[in-house]
Amino acid sequence: MTSSQSNVRPEIYQFNLGKFKVTNILDGYFHRADMHPFAATNAPPSEIEKVAKDHHLPYPKLEHNFVPTIIETDDSLIAFDPGFGKRAPAPSAGWYNDLLEKTGYNVDQVTHVVVSHGHPDHIANLTTDDAPTFKNAEIVISRAEYEFWSGDAPIPEFRGATRKMFREVVVPLADRCRFIEPDASIVGGLTALNASGHSAGHLAFHVESEGKELMILSDTIAHYAISLANLEWQFSMDDNPEMAVQSRKRLVEQAASSKAPIIGFHMPFPSVGYIEKSNNSYEWRPATYQLNLQDD
Numbered sequence: 001m002t003s004s005q006s007n008v009r010p011e012i013y014q015f016n017l018g019k020f021k022v023t024n025i026l027d028g029y030f031h032r033a034d035m036h037p038f039a040a041t042n043a044p045p046s047e048i049e050k051v052a053k054d055h056h057l058p059y060p061k062l063e064h065n066f067v068p069t070i071i072e073t074d075d076s077l078i079a080f081d082p083g084f085g086k087r088a089p090a091p092s093a094g095w096y097n098d099l100l101e102k103t104g105y106n107v108d109q110v111t112h113v114v115v116s117h118g119h120p121d122h123i124a125n126l127t128t129d130d131a132p133t134f135k136n137a138e139i140v141i142s143r144a145e146y147e148f149w150s151g152d153a154p155i156p157e158f159r160g161a162t163r164k165m166f167r168e169v170v171v172p173l174a175d176r177c178r179f180i181e182p183d184a185s186i187v188g189g190l191t192a193l194n195a196s197g198h199s200a201g202h203l204a205f206h207v208e209s210e211g212k213e214l215m216i217l218s219d220t221i222a223h224y225a226i227s228l229a230n231l232e233w234q235f236s237m238d239d240n241p242e243m244a245v246q247s248r249k250r251l252v253e254q255a256a257s258s259k260a261p262i263i264g265f266h267m268p269f270p271s272v273g274y275i276e277k278s279n280n281s282y283e284w285r286p287a288t289y290q291l292n293l294q295d296d
């Protein structure tokens with residue numbers, strides 16, 4: 001018996017939504033030891049610790065997952081935020097391209113890469129060794145996001161590396177980009193939603209097929225327990241924290257009232273669940289088998 005190999009864990013989850021097939025892939029994870037202030041900068045550490053304990057979570061350690069989504073429609077294969085790729089900073093991430101193959105797809109079949117925003121975990125895999133990873137895909141990105149990172153707007157010091165990567169990875173692909181505004185239709189059944197604040201042009205998405213709905217919240221929720229416990233708490237990675245709180249309140253309320261399944265890029269794998277209003281806060285209810293029974 002040896003414990004030298006890392007443990008096997010679920011990395012691919014697939015379900016149907018009307019006529020669409022939805023796949024979530026675990027691009028990887030980071031382990032961190034700073035739940036406070038990482039997940040909520042403006043909350044007292046004792047309150048964060050209490051929420052963690054209420055959810056049977058350790059404190060201050062946490063696991064941060066990276067979970068890109070793929071949607072197959074009749075005539076499109078849409079890859080949302082396809083992970084780190086070869087630029088992954090640690091072996092615990094950058095698994096996307098291998099897992100895409102394991103799912104039964106390949107990078108050349110992808111027709112659209114939809115970028116929710118320009119932070120590294122969402123764009124790094126757009127190129128591999130300076131060539132487009134998805135060579136047949138149109139790239140769909142918010143115009144505000146593209147202009148923010150490709151321009152000279154002031155940024156916090158820690159975002160210098162983000163702008164550098166954006167200019168290396170996304171700007172050379174500008175002629176493959178479709179620049180959109182919030183509320184734009186990306187393909188039939190897929191609509192962009194304004195989620196600005198986490199970044200200048202951060203987008204969430206509404207998906208609908210044959211009356212079945214899904215929301216992809218991208219980075220609106222940083223941590224499934226902490227961020228939903230108090231929507232006023234600010235995520236350390238939000239570029240405009242006050243604006244992010246406003247977007248979070250609007251989208252979380254929409255998600256809760258829709259009763260639809262919800263996906264978030266940093267939710268624990270397989271990153272599908274429901275948002276439930278409870279008293280003055282919200283709670284994440286992970287999906288169990290509901291989505292396996294649909295469309296039988």
Ligand SMILES: [Zn+2]
Binds near residue numbers: 119121219266
């Ligand atoms: Zn992210």
